[in-house]
Amino acid sequence: MKEIRNTSHLPVRVPLPQGRVLHLGPLQTGEVTAHTLEHPPFQELVAAGRIEVLGDGEPQSRNPFKEPRGPAEPGS
Numbered sequence: 411m412k413e414i415r416n417t418s419h420l421p422v423r424v425p426l427p428q429g430r431v432l433h434l435g436p437l438q439t440g441e442v443t444a445h446t447l448e449h450p451p452f453q454e455l456v457a458a459g460r461i462e463v464l465g466d467g468e469p470q471s472r473n474p475f476k477e478p479r480g481p482a483e484p485g486s
Contacts, residue, residue: 411441413464422460425451439464 416422416434424432426442427449434440446452447463455461 412444412447412466413439413441414461415439415464416460417462418460422455424455424461425449434461 414424414434416436416438419436421436422434424434424440424442426432426446432440432442442452456463
């Protein structure tokens with residue numbers, strides 16, 4: 411996943427492949443797939459300076475309540 415940011419002070423509709431749209435508020439970030447970076451309407455927004463590609467986003471886990479845990483401390 412790649413992280414993108416809306417550089418304008420207005421909401422922007424980011425066109426995605428397969429007719430989908432990502433709505434980004436002013437100065438907010440979102441994540442898109444690497445395949446989206448090659449999508450011509452997406453590239454037009456980048457060229458116009460309305461959005462910028464920041465780089466790799468942090469992968470999100472499927473279950474936010476599960477956290478990796480180490481061994482239990484003795485006596486607790």
